Amino acid sequence: MNNQTLVSLAAPVDGRLIKLSQVKDPVFSQGLMGQGFAIEPVNGNIVSPVTGTVTLVSETKHAFGIKTQDGVDVLIHLGIDTVELKGEPFSVLISQGDQIEAGQAVVKMDLKMIEDAGKQKTVILAITNSNDILKQLMTSKFDQDVKSGTTVAVASIEAVATKKKIKIGNGKYDQLAADIVENVGGTENINSLIHCITRLRFYLKDDTKANDQKIENMDGVISVAKAGGQYQVVIGQAVTDVYDAVIAQIGSEYANNSATAEAVAQTTKEANQPKDLWSNVKSGISNFIGVLTASMIPIIGILAGSGILKGILAALTGFKVLSTTSGTYVILNAVGDATFYFLPVVLGFTAAKKLGSDPIVLAIVGGIIIYPSLVTMAGKASTASTTFLGIPTTLVSYTSSVFPIIVAAWLGKYVEKFLKKIIPLYLRSVFVPIIEALILSLVIIIGVGPIITVLSKGLSNGLVAIYSFSPTLSGLVLGGVYQTMVIFGLHWGLIPIIINDIATNGHSYINAIVSITMVAQGGAVLAVFLKTKDKKLKEVSLAAAISAFCGVTEPALYGVNLKYKRIFVVASIASALGGALTGFLKVNNYALSGSLIGFPAFITPGVGIGSNFYGYLISHYGTLVISVVLVYLFGFTDKMLAKKADPMNLNVKMA
Template identity: 80%
Template sequence: MNNQTLLSLVAPADGKLLTLSKVQDPVFSQGLMGEGFSIEPSSGNIVSPADGVITLVSETKHAFGLKTSSGAEILVHLGIDTVDLKGEPFEVSIKEGDQVKAGDSVVKMNLQMIKDAGKQTTIILAITNSKDILEELMTTGFDKDVKAGSTVAVASLKSVQKKVVKKTGGKYDELAANIVENVGGVENIKSLIHCITRLRFYLKDDSKANDESIENLDGVITVAKAGGQYQVVIGQAVTDVYDAVIAQIGTQFTDDSATAEAVAETTDKADKVHDFWPNVKRGASNFIGVLTASMIPIIGILAGSGILKGILAALTGFKVLSTTSGTYILLNAIGDATFYFLPIILGFTAAKKLGSDPIVLAIVGGILIYPQIVTLAGKASTASTSFLGIPTTLVAYTSSVFPIIVAAWLGKYVEQFLKKVIPTYIRSVFVPILEALILSLVIIIGVGPIITVLSKGLSNGLVSIYNFSPTLCGFVIGGIYQTMVIFGLHWGLIPIVINDIATNGHSYINSILSITMVAQGGAVLAVFLKTKNKHLKEMSLAAAVSAFCGVTEPALYGVNLKYKRIFIVASIASAIGGALTGFLRVDNYALSGALIGFPAFITPGVGIGSNFYGYLISHYGTLVISVVLVYLFGFTDKMLVKKGDPMNLNNVKLA
């Protein structure tokens, strides 16, 4: 083995040795963190898997890292999702900088406490720089019991020397180190400058940068590639992060004149009116990046919940289940809970993405959907109220997305302000509750009325267009409705639909809204048919089924918005389908739609007739149009390569 080194790895705990593919965490099971193995432990005594220097001990004690003299960087992750346990099950006897030997005791892990918390105890070992240093990982055999400290694998390593990233102990030290590691390490950096929002790396090889890992770092908004630069979008804290990176990699990578020029240029552009549109495009791109990243952790359960809701809609449509039966109520609660409590979930995930306090933002989400507020908002007679004399209009924020994302964005700045004005010894009590108070009031008093006015104005305008031309109205609603959903502006149309069905027994508008679900579902179906990426295929198929059941969130946030061209093409298909629906004057007789809701298009007292045939033509015609347009013009697997997408597993060496 020329230019290779052998590294022996010992079992970090007693237990059963397993392949990474059996780990119930896609980041590890798909090899995104590097090659390695896992152990289902029978004992909580954790030992070092190799000789080396401790480079990382996580604040929550659930993971540690070490670097060997041969350059291998090893991460040992204790349990799955145990970061949520705040370090309570772990007693750590190591710190960063410690020299350890293979088999040295490093952590005591309370397995029972982890199990009682509903978490898995699986221990994961990954060589995080596998792509750079690993030739082959040979194990002694899986699915067998091993003892802590016994040799279980041998890694064949390339003999490479990597420059050491120095820790500085600053506030942005961990973020800086993670960015450096994921752009390919110090040895892949030629130089670094920054502008008013972005770190701008000049890299030796852009392909070594892991876009997905960087985008998922707390404190990073997104990444971009332009002008030969690899740009990491940070936002207001870019100077602090830049200083942290330079402190670690060395001042030889700086170019002060180029940095000054970039700052001046971007500041000037930000101030110029004629650059308004580019700034809007960048802002929209950043917003979508945060939105999709915040939704990704729950896409799976959203899709499953959507399918369950679709099945329930079909069962009630065919009178198999009554909406008052216990079976329906319980199943509906299971299917509806994720959507109802979406502001709480998104408050947590968006805050982690944007650097706000996740717990506080989850509480803000809870305030927005507090039962009494939802009840008052649901009635015109009680929706108008006031707070300390300030008039406001209450809005039902259940299932909403945009308001809590705004709150998460503001949260970081509100928290920074409060920490400046509140003495240290009372911060832990007053900062969280005041932050929750301020953010809730901003949304309820500020954002809520704006959304109400805009949604009512849009809705009234759309109804007027329908009265003038159903075909034109179908084209407009079909084209913009799913965008309205993203910003919470669709709620103005829902009362109109409900009133139409309650008063007249039918709704033409709901037929057009139904079309938009089919179009988004057709778009992800096209992705499923075209992509060769296994993970994207699975997600797209589930999202398509969910959309056909009337729930478009998995399609929107899991695929279509992430690859913006898909969403645009799907909206065009939706506009065409909406126009066709309006032209045929397809009517809807219940609060149901998409493909699963076809009973709602059967005319009561008449049965299957011209209206149902119009439904078939418009909905399945839209499905075909959407699939064909997206398949031909909306998506290609090259989009994954271009973005360094996490679903692009072709660029990842799997275990």
């Protein structure tokens, strides 16, 4: 039986036929989109080169795809870099799903507008599933004039009837693919699937059937987003392998190679565009926040619950219902505090999974940096400054810290790769993990620790000096930056100052301003809870708000506010305004507690409820109102759910 089929390809436009390698775009000239040809057009009347079904019409109208009955995926790309013209030079006469004939008029293209914009007008045809289906492409003589609708090439393809079915094996990504398919609602909920250079892009029948939380928590998945009518699963560099595994399981009929080629072309071009320094800085910050929030997602629930428990305990001890020395308090406090104390261990494990390091090694690194004897030494001025093999260093307490272990998780995969190069195979299982743990721990203890110490002391002394100059200005600055300091571990320099103030003077103005920042972050997630229609986000936001009002902001910060960056920015502005109000009213704090649950700490000892407590009510509940209103009006909309950035900041919308 003949195992090949011949498919004729007509010229899509009048002009000069040229080789694909002559196209001034490496995505096409290097054959990354498949084999084909190009035409330098003399007019803008574009016709269909084949008979088939329209599978793609780009949102910016500069490209369209057609699938023939024989299974050939043809992509027509109109001009080079014309995506930047946002569809203005093109008048499209077809829609996705249309059945069209070879030679049928499909697009009107304004060549003058393209030339005036400084763009190339080359029309490109590529068979995007060349690797899967194409045996040979026979083309007419190049560098000659051709007429639209006339045959200029013949594709010899593998006949559909003889194509082999792909069997599901035990590949590296097969289980991940199966889990993703199951949690997007199964094959029966999928219309089609494409991918770009970082994301799987599902067209689902009903995206409410997809389980966002389960998919986001899968090893190998960075996050989930919804955009352009697509359900997007952010994978990263392994996206092609995962896509192949998914298609192998659900069937090639769900693939749309033309749309995939267009998505890959656009996102590749965007990724390769030179970026200025500010763009690189923004990308780096976005990547860091992405890893941070993705690492926190698995533990947000227990963090929120632990924060609420700690708040309840603070209230019970504040009202003298429980003593801090009682067995009941000690056990309940251990339950509430353990997640925070051992946060570097948990984050070491989850961040390593996201960044490709060894999760067990990074969990051990987390354990090393919060090892009790190191924490004890760091807590005493006489022992905090020490040496390691003659190298001077300053020890820092990393309990409850976030930033240092994320740095270690990022470095981990490079350290492990290096060690595997220099250590013989038969010794790796024993020596690679322990040497990697040693190197990463030393990077944090000797490298990160002293830097954090210097920066946090400098910031803290500066903030105290500002308070001496102007309490209102100090409140504005500290209220605005404190939660950012928390993210990078720079807030620890303030803690000894607050403790010393309370121990020496019996009160702390600084702690009153710090308390405000908790209320502002809680108010921000409360606004999200009130505004969003997403059930899962409502649930997370409410729990995070309660936790923040109990004095624990981690669930609000990492579960919601940083994830949708504008919320954090607006919340910080509200916090700055609240801090300024607190400083202006000279609100004082009389114990190491705060936020809304810690109101007893604002009752002046020996005086009772008086002007200071009223100042607390005005500043804290005023901040709550400011934060809720600002975030509700300017900080959040449900449209932001579709804009969560992937590691390369690419979110190209496809029609």
